Amino acid sequence: MRIGVLTAGGDCPGLNAVIRSVVHRAVTHYGDEVIGFEDGYAGLLDGRYRPLDLNAVSGILARGGTILGSSRLERDRFAAACDNAKELVEKSGFDALVPIGGEGTLTAARMLSDAGVPVVGVPKTIDNDISSTDRTFGFDTAVGVATEAMDRLKTTAESHQRVMVVEVMGRHAGWIALESGMAGGAHGICLPERPFDPADLVKMVEERFARGKKFAVICVAEGAHPADGTMDYGKGEIDQFGHERFQGIGTALAYELERRLGKEARPVILGHVQRGGTPTAYDRVLATRFGWHAVEAVHRGEFGNMTALRGTDVKMVPLAEAVTRLKTVPADRFREAESVF
Amino acid sequence: MRIGVLTAGGDCPGLNAVIRSVVHRAVTHYGDEVIGFEDGYAGLLDGRYRPLDLNAVSGILARGGTILGSSRLERDRFAAACDNAKELVEKSGFDALVPIGGEGTLTAARMLSDAGVPVVGVPKTIDNDISSTDRTFGFDTAVGVATEAMDRLKTTAESHQRVMVVEVMGRHAGWIALESGMAGGAHGICLPERPFDPADLVKMVEERFARGKKFAVICVAEGAHPADGTMDYGKGEIDQFGHERFQGIGTALAYELERRLGKEARPVILGHVQRGGTPTAYDRVLATRFGWHAVEAVHRGEFGNMTALRGTDVKMVPLAEAVTRLKTVPADRFREAESVF
Amino acid sequence: MRIGVLTAGGDCPGLNAVIRSVVHRAVTHYGDEVIGFEDGYAGLLDGRYRPLDLNAVSGILARGGTILGSSRLERDRFAAACDNAKELVEKSGFDALVPIGGEGTLTAARMLSDAGVPVVGVPKTIDNDISSTDRTFGFDTAVGVATEAMDRLKTTAESHQRVMVVEVMGRHAGWIALESGMAGGAHGICLPERPFDPADLVKMVEERFARGKKFAVICVAEGAHPADGTMDYGKGEIDQFGHERFQGIGTALAYELERRLGKEARPVILGHVQRGGTPTAYDRVLATRFGWHAVEAVHRGEFGNMTALRGTDVKMVPLAEAVTRLKTVPADRFREAESVF
Amino acid sequence: MRIGVLTAGGDCPGLNAVIRSVVHRAVTHYGDEVIGFEDGYAGLLDGRYRPLDLNAVSGILARGGTILGSSRLERDRFAAACDNAKELVEKSGFDALVPIGGEGTLTAARMLSDAGVPVVGVPKTIDNDISSTDRTFGFDTAVGVATEAMDRLKTTAESHQRVMVVEVMGRHAGWIALESGMAGGAHGICLPERPFDPADLVKMVEERFARGKKFAVICVAEGAHPADGTMDYGKGEIDQFGHERFQGIGTALAYELERRLGKEARPVILGHVQRGGTPTAYDRVLATRFGWHAVEAVHRGEFGNMTALRGTDVKMVPLAEAVTRLKTVPADRFREAESVF
Incomplete structure (x- = not known):
């Protein structure tokens, strides 16, 4: 068989x-035979690929990024190509396609599958929201x-007797904030799933100071936001350079807490450091297993699916099922975290 | 309520x-009210404990070891104490006991439970074999x-064009060897569950050298052993100092490969470094969740159980079920690893 | 003898x-006998201290922060106390004082010394500018x-074909930017010592892209600034919240490069992560040596000095010499770095 | 100019x-023009080399090992080649040679230089003994x-109330043991430069236990040895497999301490893990500076020298001076370490 592989969407260790x-x-x-399409779906549409043999993948296990490159989906061009799926497959002559990517990539994979392309997807996102x-x-790497x-x-x-507000990734789902907040011993966690009231954070900090603990760390997902009417944070304003002047919720919250508490509060925005570099052992193992099972599924002809971890097993689940809704943090997981604030 | 906590058995991050x-x-x-028994079951038997409030556990989340100490189980004394379980409970006046430990600890927990002590166990082992x-x-920390x-x-x-044999922990189950071997990109993995033939490893190394890859790394669980008749490795001999002269399977295998291959092979024995120090984020989250759910189980009166991870949920499972057999590496997990050798 | 120790100024691993x-x-x-003043010079002025024996310092070698706390210098109160140095010494009854801190702390130490207090300083700064x-x-920890x-x-x-602008600490001296830029393989480094022209960075990036390298990383000290007239970056404006709206040079430069290049450029502001946490082995060794030599100097009566690394030796140098000017990055060190852009 | 580069001797991060x-x-x-000889001096003797341009060295800054390979010196063949140095140079047509290596490599470099080959050496050793x-x-990486x-x-x-004996690298000089022992907070350090008496270590451990500290860590250089007559450790015996049965000083000392103390003592042999993998930032900067200065020296025609760090400067020193004696740990550095046992 001839199997095509591509990576699309944002960077992700593994x-x-x-x-x-x-x-x-x-x-x-x-x-x-395995071929690798370059720069995600763009390479598929253009027929740009290179052969991948054992030497081509030697030494890459522990390296971040992707040797195949990635790019954003050109939606219109992609949709047009789907209408002519047969030609797409013939251009590069593959028998099966393994796209590795997040929600957008897998939705595109599903479109290809519906159009008759033999596809087995591999889910990828640092946000854990599939x-x-x-x-x-x-x-796991991002949380680490x-x-x-x-x-x-x-x-x-x-040592500075300060409040630190750490903003981590997670626009729509707060998994990174939840788990890194728990692991890092944060005293407050703000998630997109759960609008926060700054007054609660103020209360928590004041109680800590009253107990003699002269500092606090608050972990905030970038997609977290205050409950209506609890905080004016200037979202949506545009500055003279044409950039939005809202500096992100971490910065806005640090300013707000400093104002309300009368104590120093500082934002730290971790940013892209979370999505690059060497994957943890956990992520290397899971990624390796996903690759193995994708090939097995190809050879069993189980197309239209993606790999999924279920307990300790890797299973195949329909792409349709995977991309219809985001996996967000349920209330009981937040309750677990809350108890160690 | 008054809840007693103790840690027993070998060191384990988390x-x-x-x-x-x-x-x-x-x-x-x-x-x-929470009390912590000192040095494992020894503290329970002696009635040696100290109160644990929020200050007592401040700053310990990321620290290896155990603030309560640990010790080996004195079996006879423990069995005798179980015969008088009521007295044991009254001496320290607790309403529930949360022992944290491995197979031995949980077996003891089951004995206590059978004797009428209200127990909720928390499983702990770097070997992942419960x-x-x-x-x-x-x-996760050990694998990392x-x-x-x-x-x-x-x-x-x-750069030395050498074979390296890395011995990792795992006497009865090969999980650490399996996952660190996969994550570290080992070219051979030897598990206790699956006697190895040195001839297979020799063949793998020679094929690599023939392909131009002038080195190999083999990951061996300390409990791995050769298939009968495939290798003479001197197990069981005693030297003049009264120590067993068998230096462990990693060293024995390195010698054997060097002899057969005519190339340099070196053993590296990782040892106790794997079981100490700061836990990974994954282990901190899992440990925190286990603690939370143990308290919930205590308050629901679900005694005789231990916490367990099932998929993404923490559940309660009967102690009896958990300790009857070891969880070993199944054949299909090894097949996944084998494919990237 | 009775030796007083204090830590002042910003956090610093070691x-x-x-x-x-x-x-x-x-x-x-x-x-x-050793006593530790709490919260820097504030503890000295107030006579707030605690005894430090071997148990008090057990287990702290690898921990970030300071067990003694720190605070900003209250200049007026401090100057007044210096006028009455004898009383200051008698209040706490010490024979020698070892203040550990940066330029401000050492300048204060020199004032104390001039006022007759027996002082041996220990220099401390993540900026390496003493x-x-x-x-x-x-x-070394900050650079790491x-x-x-x-x-x-x-x-x-x-993988995103992006320009990343990483802002690191260093308000007046660019050592962290220089060494982390070299070690991290940055393609451009901007230091406070050397105003930059954004046009040079644009040229470098375009040349890289022309060579087929579709990304660039630029390392910028927080105190770096453009040469006059090369870039309008809005420094000094105040927003409606009373905060300066200038978001730092890293963010300003990323915006500027994106505008000029027509390619994505993203800022990453590392912030306080650089000054906390476990020190590297190098910093632990140097800090330990400084402590040892400070005590030796005290017993030799060499007051008015601070410890200093000179080659492989720790020497005593006059406080006066140490605090008169900042150690900045010389031109030839920048030339070394420049060659690997 | 045409500059030849080679790496020889053991692996070393940087x-x-x-x-x-x-x-x-x-x-x-x-x-x-730069050419890289393969597998150390073997490539020089054989005329095996490849061109090194910017692409050839892209992405290798943070990688351990050497892209050029290494090998042991074939002394006789090398000496013979030196007799015909002119031919050696003409075969590959280089104008200057930059050998990167340890004492053996630099001694060979000196022989080449004496024979008329234009050489600028770069010193390399994890042992820091040049x-x-x-x-x-x-x-720095090894110590880390x-x-x-x-x-x-x-x-x-x-948590096990144990004595741990950690054996680190250093056959003739104890720098790694000294600095990692200080940084790791070892309670005893044994160096090749200073024969130890096990009785002193026993005393130290017993005093610690008496003070309530129920564990100890001892850091031993592989080349450390007991003072005459203080310990029988079986060095020199050969077992039935033809291997020396002496398992190294770490293991021997752990056995001895266990016997004398009646407490558990365990050896941990760190081995080759210390000399591979990603270099620390410190080592990357120093290695980068050495490379830069080697090229400068080549262009200034300062042959017969090697790069050297002196304080904060990189200087040229005669190869003759560098290789005549080993740099060992002086007594006063040991005294500094001793004080925190």
Whole structure:
């Protein structure tokens, strides 16, 4: 068989581990040929690809990024190509396609599948917000980076007697904030799923100071927002340079807490550091397993599915099921975290 | 309520995170009193304990070891105490006991439970070999340490054109070897569950050298052993100092491979480094959740159980079910790993 | 003897290692008594201190922050106290004072010394900008944190074909930017010592893209600034919340580069993560040596000095010499860095 | 000019950073051609080399090992080639040679230089034992790895109430043991420079236990040895497999301490993990500077020298001076370490 692989969407530690695993299983066990499309779906549409043999994937297991490159989906061009799916497949001559990506990528994969392309998807997101899989690779690395940052910030917060507001990634789902907040020992966690009231945070900080703990760390997802009417934070204003002047919820919240508390509060925005670099062991293992199972599914002809972790097993689940709704943080997971504030 | 906590058995990253979580949930939410028995079951038998309030567990989340100490079980004394369980409970006046430990500890917990002591166990082992739970905390940290070591060894193996044999922990189950071998990109993995033939490893190394890859890394669980008749490795001999002269399977295998291959092979024994120090974010979250759910189970009166991870949920499972057999690496997990050798 | 220790100024990894070393050398070798003033000079002025024995400093070597706390210098109150130095010494009854801190702290130490207080200073700054010493502890940790961040950002920059602008600490001296930029493989470095022209950065990025390298990382000290007339970056404006709306040079430069290049450019502001947490081995060794030599200087009566690293030796240098001018990055160090852009 | 580069001797983090720096400075600034000899001096003797341009060294800064490979010196063949140095130079047509290596490599470099080959050496050793330079790259990484291991072992030693003996690298000089012992907070350090008496270690451990500290960590250089007559440790015996049965001083000392103390003592042998993998920021900067200055020296015609760190400067020192004696740990550095035992 000839199997095509591509990576699309934002960077995510573990992409290379999936590619390597697909190549190893396909080439060594099945004697397949593997080709890698360059720059995500753009390479598929253009017929830009290169052969991937064992040497091509040697030494990439622990490397961040993707050797295949990535790009944003050109929606119109993609939709047009789907109308002519047969031609798309013939241009590069593959028997199966393994797209590795997040919600957008998998939705596109589903469109291809509906158009008759033999597809097995592999879910990827540092945000851990894809339904139907217990975890996605990249998430553990992101949580690890954010946790290590909070470990460092705590000693500084303590010696300066300060409040630190750490903004982590997560626009629509708060998994990174939840788990790094728990692991980093944050005293407050704000999630997109749960509008916060700054007054609660003020109360928490004041109670800590009253108990003799002269610092606090608050972990905020970038998509978190205050409950209506609890805080004026200037979202939506545009400055003279044409950039939105809202500096993100972490910065806005730090200003607000400093104003209300009369104590120093400082924002730290972790940003892209969370989505690059060497994956953790956990993510390498999960990515490797996903690659292996994708090849197995290809050879069993189970198209229209994606790999998913369910307990300790990797299963196939329909793409349709995976992309219809976001997996958000349920209330009981927040309650667990809340108890150690 | 008055809840007693103890930690028993070998060191495991995450123990302090469980203790902290138990105290936070019990004290803050339920207004309970928590006491910590010192040095494992020894403290329970002696009535040696100290009160644990929020200050006592401040700052311990990220610290390895256990603030309560640990010790080996004195079996006879313990069995005798079980015959008089009522007295045991009255001596320290607790309403529920939360023992945190591995198979031995949980078996003892079951004995206490059978004797009428209200017990909720928390499983702990870096080996990940406890049935009924998808994972145990400590395992992710151990795998991370071993993986980082393999990352480092690979560059050295490559520049010296050497074979490296890395021995990791795992006497009866090979989970650490399996996952760190996969994550570290080992070219061979030897597990206790699956006797190995050195001839297979020789063949793999020779094929790699033939392909131009002038090095190999082999990951061996300390409990791995050769298939009958495939290798003479001197197990059981005693030297003049009264120590067993068998230096462990990693060293024995390195010698054997060097002899057969005529190439340099070096053993690296990672040892106790794998079971100490700061837990990973994953282990801190799991340990925190286990502590939280143990307190909930205590308040629901669900005694005789232990916490267990099932998919993304923490459930209660009967102690009886958890300790009857070891969770070993199944054949299909090994097949996944094998494909990237 | 009775030796007083205090830590003042911003957080810096290695402070606890100095305190521990002072206590060990003084108590074990000389049989001294050591007291620790709380919250920097504030504790000295108030006579707030606690005894420091071996137990008090047990387990703190690898911990960030300072067990003694820190605070900003109240200049007027401090100057007044200096006028009455004798009383200050008598209040707490110490024979020698070891203040650990940055330029402000050491300047204050010099005032005390001039007023007759027996002082041996220990320099501390993550910025490495104190004259008379080759290095200060804390700097290596800060550089390590910034380098690790750049390692991670590179894979993301590459897969997104982006320019990343990383802002690191360094208001007046660019040592952190210089060394983390070199270690992290930055393609441009902007230092306070050397006003930059955005046009040069634009040229560098365009040349990289022309060579097929579709990303770039630029490392900017927070105190870096454009050469006059090369870039309008809005410094000094105040927004409706009373905060300066200038978001820092990293953010301003990213916007500017995006505008000029027509390519995505993203800022990452590392912030306080650089000054907290576990010190590197290098910083622990240097801090431990400084503590040891401070005690030796006290017993030799060499007051009015501070410890300094000179080559491989720790020497005593006059406080006066150390605080008169900042140690900035010389032109030839920048030339070394420039060659690998 | 045409500059040849080679790496020889054991693995050392930072080798690739030197190669990269040489290429960048020579190609970009001087328009030189750079060639890399393969597998150390073997490639020089055989005329096996490849061109090194900017692309060839892209992405290697943070990678351990050496892209050029390494090998042991074939002394006789090398000596014979030196007799015909002119031919050696003509075969590959280089104008200057930059060998990067340890004592053996630099001694060979000196022989080449004496034979008329234009040579500028770059010193490399994780052991930090080369005279004339304050530090060598690779050392900081090795110390960092050993320190992190000790951080982890301490929590385990404490919870098991054990003595841990950690054997680190250093056959003839104890720098790694000294600095990682200080940074890791070891309670005893044994160096090759200073025969130890096990009775002193027993005393130290007993005093710790008497003070309530129920564990100890001892850091031992692999080349450390007991003072005459203080301990029988079976060095020199050969077992039935033809291997020396002496398992190293770490293991021997752990056995001895266990016997004398009647407490559990465990050896941990860190081994090759110390010499592989990603270099620390410190080592990357030093390696990059060494490469830059080597090219400068080549262009100034300062042959027969090697790069050396002196304080904060990189200087040229005669190869003759550098290789005549080993830089060992002086007594006063040990005294500094001793005070925090």
